[in-house]
Amino acid sequence: MRVVSLGSGSSGNAFLVEAGPQGRTKLLLDAGLSTRTLAMRLTSVGVSLSQIQGVLITHEHSDHVHAVPVLVNRHALPMIADERTLAAIQEGLNSGVWRSDSGRMVPTKFPREPQAIVSTTETEVVEKTSTLMTSTTVIEERIVAVSQKVARLPFPFLHQVLPTGSHLTIGDIEITSFPISHDATAPCGYLLSAGGCRVCLVTDSGEVTPVMLEQMQHADLLILESNHDRERLVRGPYPWHLKRRILSPTGHLSNDQAGEAVLQIWREAGIRWLWLAHLSRTNNTPDFALESMRLYLRSAHVNLAHIRLAALPPTMGQVWDSTQLWS
Template structure:
């Protein structure tokens, strides 16, 4: 498997997943970037948008679905998600109700022609990749995390969640690469510029995970049977920094007696991030320096 972060954070989220001979099975987990940016970053990964077999949605919020209308119009990939998420994307009344409830803007109504309803807790095989869906607590219609398996390797994605459940921990425990939200530093959030209502939404059990919550989840799923890679995702630009997230998680791990040499820990940038290749188990840092080319 090859995994590349195309962008992470409230400005847009997308992961490219490849598996099989010559990466013949390609999918996106979320497509929340501006479509031109997303396509440019796919090209930098030597992937044509037309090669994307499917878009796997964690939930319907705009920072996870922004590019979908244009992708669907131009390339018509399969869209996979929980039935309630798919329904929300095409239903005016559901969108208005959701916006009133949590104040989150959703992507405009989508012309969903090819869909696969994957209820939380179910699984399917898409080309070379087995997809297992599991529910996560977030203020969306039916938010999901995913455990993706191919060639004996597993990648677990949990990018928006206000708390951690036993079901989530079981999926995370199996991952060779764990992509896990570490959205905010709690003190920085509480003393920051956000309104009280927004702070309470973020801190709620259906909001977003803090650095400390991410560290506790990592500890609860700690493995001693080999190296493991962990990407801290969806960092707030206002209430967190990459350095703060890394220091906080590392401190909790060390205090609990965890051996840091057993993990490769990194934060995902809002720009194009690292690549993970299960055939070599290394981070290809050269993706980071392409960003100056992308924005021109």
């Protein structure tokens, strides 16, 4: 597996996940960047949008779905999410606005000349899909992912329903969805497995639940929210209603909450890589988040040589390759 952080934070979230021979299965985890930025950052790691087989959506806030209008209209990419999240995405597409992470409403920014890709038959879906691809292997994977698995529900875009708490396999990647605690319609985290390696994404949650811990403990690479330093947030410039939302059980994880969660699942043969994600530019810094996590790990006498820590920036971030597990 290969995982690339394309952007992390309130300005936009997206990750590339690849698996299988020559990385033939390629998925996006969220698409909260502009399409141009997303395409440029993918190109920088040797991937084009035409190679992406689907987009796993955690929830419908703008910093996770910003590129969706273009991706569904111009690139025929299926959206993969809980049916309630798909309905919220459709509502945003219809109304022309997304809800931002801070609660503001922002324009969806539709393409100026949207190209309809809605198909009524499986044949039309396959024809549209195959014209976007160049590799025979990828064409076959895309046909399987789209024509056989994409449900044709009332949503006028290609999609796959993945109910929260269920499993799905796309190409070489097995996906497990699980609920998290955020003020969105049906927010979820994902555990992705391929070739004996596991990656777990947990961001945008105001608390850590037993269900979340159960999935997190399986990860070789854990991407975990460490949004804010609590004291810095309380003393900072945000209006009180926004502070209260962030601190609530449906807000965002603090550095302390992230540290406590990792200690609950820590075992010597467990997590090897830990990426701290969705850091607030106002209420946190990479140094704050990393030092807080190190303090928690040291308090439990964890040998820091056994875990590789990184704080993800809003720009291109870390790249993880599962071959490192055996190096």
